[in-house]
Amino acid sequence: MKLKFAMTLGVAVMVLAAACGGGQPEEVAPVPNQDSIAAEQARRDSLAREQARRDSIARARRLEEESIRREREEAVRMERELTEAVLAILMTHVNFDFDRSSIRPGGDTEVLEMKLAVLQANAGLEVVIVGNADERGSDEYNMALGMRRALSAKKWLTDRGIAPNRVAVRSMGEEDPVDPRSNEEAWAKNRRDEFAVVVGGDVLILPPGM
Amino acid sequence: MTRLCRAARSVLTLAVAALVLTAAPLAAQDPPIEQGVRIGITYTPGLRPGMLVLGGARGVVLDSVRAILQRDLRYSDRFEMITLPGGDSLFLGSAGAFVNHSLYAALGASFAVAIRADADTATAQVTLYDVRGETARRTIALVLKPLDDPDFRMSVHRVADDIVRAASGEPGSAATRLLFIQRGRLRRVDFDGADVATISPFGVAAFSPAWAPGGDQIVYTELSEGWGRLVVGDPLGDVFLPVPETEGLLNYAAAFSPDGALVAFARSGDEGTEVYTYNLARDCCLQRLTVGRFSDNLSPTFSPDGRRIAFVSTRAGLPQIYVMAADGTGQELFAPFDYGVTGSSLAPEWSPDGTRIAFHRDVVGSPQVFIMDARSRMVRQLTSAGRNEDPTWAPDGRHIAFISSRTGRRQIWVIDVETGRVRQLTQAGDTRLPAWSPRIPESTNP
Numbered sequence: 001m002k003l004k005f006a007m008t009l010g011v012a013v014m015v016l017a018a019a020c021g022g023g024q025p026e027e028v029a030p031v032p033n034q035d036s037i038a039a040e041q042a043r044r045d046s047l048a049r050e051q052a053r054r055d056s057i058a059r060a061r062r063l064e065e066e067s068i069r070r071e072r073e074e075a076v077r078m079e080r081e082l083t084e085a086v087l088a089i090l091m092t093h094v095n096f097d098f099d100r101s102s103i104r105p106g107g108d109t110e111v112l113e114m115k116l117a118v119l120q121a122n123a124g125l126e127v128v129i130v131g132n133a134d135e136r137g138s139d140e141y142n143m144a145l146g147m148r149r150a151l152s153a154k155k156w157l158t159d160r161g162i163a164p165n166r167v168a169v170r171s172m173g174e175e176d177p178v179d180p181r182s183n184e185e186a187w188a189k190n191r192r193d194e195f196a197v198v199v200g201g202d203v204l205i206l207p208p209g210m
Numbered sequence: 211m212t213r214l215c216r217a218a219r220s221v222l223t224l225a226v227a228a229l230v231l232t233a234a235p236l237a238a239q240d241p242p243i244e245q246g247v248r249i250g251i252t253y254t255p256g257l258r259p260g261m262l263v264l265g266g267a268r269g270v271v272l273d274s275v276r277a278i279l280q281r282d283l284r285y286s287d288r289f290e291m292i293t294l295p296g297g298d299s300l301f302l303g304s305a306g307a308f309v310n311h312s313l314y315a316a317l318g319a320s321f322a323v324a325i326r327a328d329a330d331t332a333t334a335q336v337t338l339y340d341v342r343g344e345t346a347r348r349t350i351a352l353v354l355k356p357l358d359d360p361d362f363r364m365s366v367h368r369v370a371d372d373i374v375r376a377a378s379g380e381p382g383s384a385a386t387r388l389l390f391i392q393r394g395r396l397r398r399v400d401f402d403g404a405d406v407a408t409i410s411p412f413g414v415a416a417f418s419p420a421w422a423p424g425g426d427q428i429v430y431t432e433l434s435e436g437w438g439r440l441v442v443g444d445p446l447g448d449v450f451l452p453v454p455e456t457e458g459l460l461n462y463a464a465a466f467s468p469d470g471a472l473v474a475f476a477r478s479g480d481e482g483t484e485v486y487t488y489n490l491a492r493d494c495c496l497q498r499l500t501v502g503r504f505s506d507n508l509s510p511t512f513s514p515d516g517r518r519i520a521f522v523s524t525r526a527g528l529p530q531i532y533v534m535a536a537d538g539t540g541q542e543l544f545a546p547f548d549y550g551v552t553g554s555s556l557a558p559e560w561s562p563d564g565t566r567i568a569f570h571r572d573v574v575g576s577p578q579v580f581i582m583d584a585r586s587r588m589v590r591q592l593t594s595a596g597r598n599e600d601p602t603w604a605p606d607g608r609h610i611a612f613i614s615s616r617t618g619r620r621q622i623w624v625i626d627v628e629t630g631r632v633r634q635l636t637q638a639g640d641t642r643l644p645a646w647s648p649r650i651p652e653s654t655n656p
Contacts, residue, residue: 099554128436130436137554137556138509138554138556138557138570138577138599138600139391139417139418139600139642139643140418140462140463140476140508140509140522140556140557140643141508141509141522141529141554141556141557143417143438143460143462143463143476143478143483143508144476144478144482144483144506144508144524145506146478147460147478147479147482147483147506148482148483148506151480151482154480164480169479169480170435170436170437170460171436171460171478172433172436173417175394175415175417175433
């Protein structure tokens with residue numbers, strides 16, 4: 001019995017060796033008998049095991065790829081969230097007093113300081129500042145006043161080292177109110193600089209410490 | 211009230227009948243009133259000559275001609291329009307050659323206008339009578355166009371202007387239009403408030419329109435994303451061509467030179483806001499006229515001789531009115547102001563005769579329309595009710611259109627500079643930046 005088993009194993013190993021040998025011709029045409037059936041069974045078992053092993057490896061690889069992809073997506077999502085956070089800093093309005101274009105100390109200066117940090121952290125970023133006025137005052141004068149407000153913020157940034165060619169200026173005068181009402185609250189909101197990205201806004205780095 | 215009117219009307223009819231009966235003998239005497247006949251009309255003769263538009267043959271077209279003429283002559287503010295209650299003036303017939311000068315004189319008229327239609331030729335003869343001199347001063351032929359003809363109203367306005375000139379020696383301003391901005395669209399309206407139409411295409415924000423001297427071209431700014439280019443074209447057409455070298459920059463507040471060759475405008479950019487000219491006739495030669503550095507210069511307006519440009523500058527802090535030669539030299543303060551007291555002064559426009567400049571100036575936080583004598587530089591405030599801004603001269607040099615919020619919403623109003631009389635021109639929506647045309651030439655009407 002032991003011998004028979006050993007023989008079967010021997011045949012199986014031979015068969016396996018032949019199978020794994022890759023290209024070696026099979027010289028003995030087996031005659032179906034008890035042993036060969038067992039050997040065939042063993043060969044099938046062995047193939048199944050091999051298949052299982054391969055499946056396992058593929059599964060592991062798939063999982064790994066999935067995990068890498070998820071990590072990459074997570075990174076992209078983080079990057080996008082960061083970019084959006086940076087853009088939110090850029091989009092914050094700078095507001096002005098009536099018929100004035102000077103940068104007010106306090107909140108408006110803090111807003112500009114954050115924008116300055118963003119421009120410093122993102123060397124490829126170029127922006128446009130669009131100045132706006134409230135509906136009071138002459139329509140044509142308000143166009144000039146809006147430009148004066150955009151230039152005022154631009155000067156604040158370039159005085160602190162930002163290259164002038166990274167900051168474009170435009171004016172919408174009183175033509176583009178964010179609040180169309182005619183009261184103090186609306187006028188205060190409408191007297192503003194708006195910032196927009198010209199180039200380099202796809203991926204933005206959050207400045208250190210923010 | 212109705213009874214009173216009826217009573218007044220019957221008194222008047224009797225009086226007119228009595229006068230007509232006695233008119234022939236009265237005509238021989240001077241003055242006719244001495245006969246003791248009293249006319250029951252509550253008309254007090256003022257400094258202005260009385261004007262009577264006579265009735266005559268009826269008809270839809272003729273009635274409209276009469277109504278438009280009557281209103282144009284009233285809007286000229288040069289005459290005391292004599293209207294009889296209940297439309298009795300319609301019965302003061304002018305059929306045939308019979309003209310009852312003494313009757314018109316008794317009614318207070320210095321001038322009478324008769325409209326006689328010739329059905330065969332579809333024309334009308336509009337005659338202005340000098341009632342005191344008992345002569346026909348001027349007869350104008352009017353081609354009677356159908357009411358729905360786009361030029362119908364303008365053709366009557368032209369006759370009204372001819373009558374104003376023949377009667378007063380001064381130009382009228384009936385055959386004119388105004389441009390204005392309403393919710394971002396450039397629109398136009400006839401001087402009497404009729405025929406409102408949109409000029410600028412949908413989706414384009416229009417700004418600061420102005421007329422070329424001939425009245426056949428206009429310029430305005432097309433705003434987009436904080437940029438503004440100037441475009442020039444026919445106000446009745448739909449083709450507007452950009453002024454070269456104004457693309458991709460913010461240009462506005464354009465004004466033509468009196469010869470139509472130059473367009474002056476404000477440009478806002480990295481240098482602030484400065485006045486430039488571009489030579490449209492030679493299609494070249496962009497020239498910068500002001501150098502502000504820390505101040506803004508804008509809203510140029512040529513003197514009618516083309517030699518000077520008035521403009522707004524913030525060089526003294528608040529915006530005020532300055533003047534320079536048309537080449538930019540000799541810049542100086544134009545409208546005097548008290549530093550720290552006088553409010554912002556903006557939107558100057560030189561009068562067609564060159565003697566005055568209209569502008570608006572902040573008075574206790576509200577803009578008001580002022581005029582300044584160009585020679586003496588004496589300044590006079592014209593308005594006080596509500597916010598009144600952006601004045602623009604009529605070609606008669608006597609009327610100014612401006613934006614007023616006196617009824618709540620910003621509308622175009624017209625003021626007679628001589629008398630201070632005002633009328634509202636537009637009725638609906640928020641109107642801004644009016645520009646009054648020169649007399650509209652016949653050829654540009656469709």
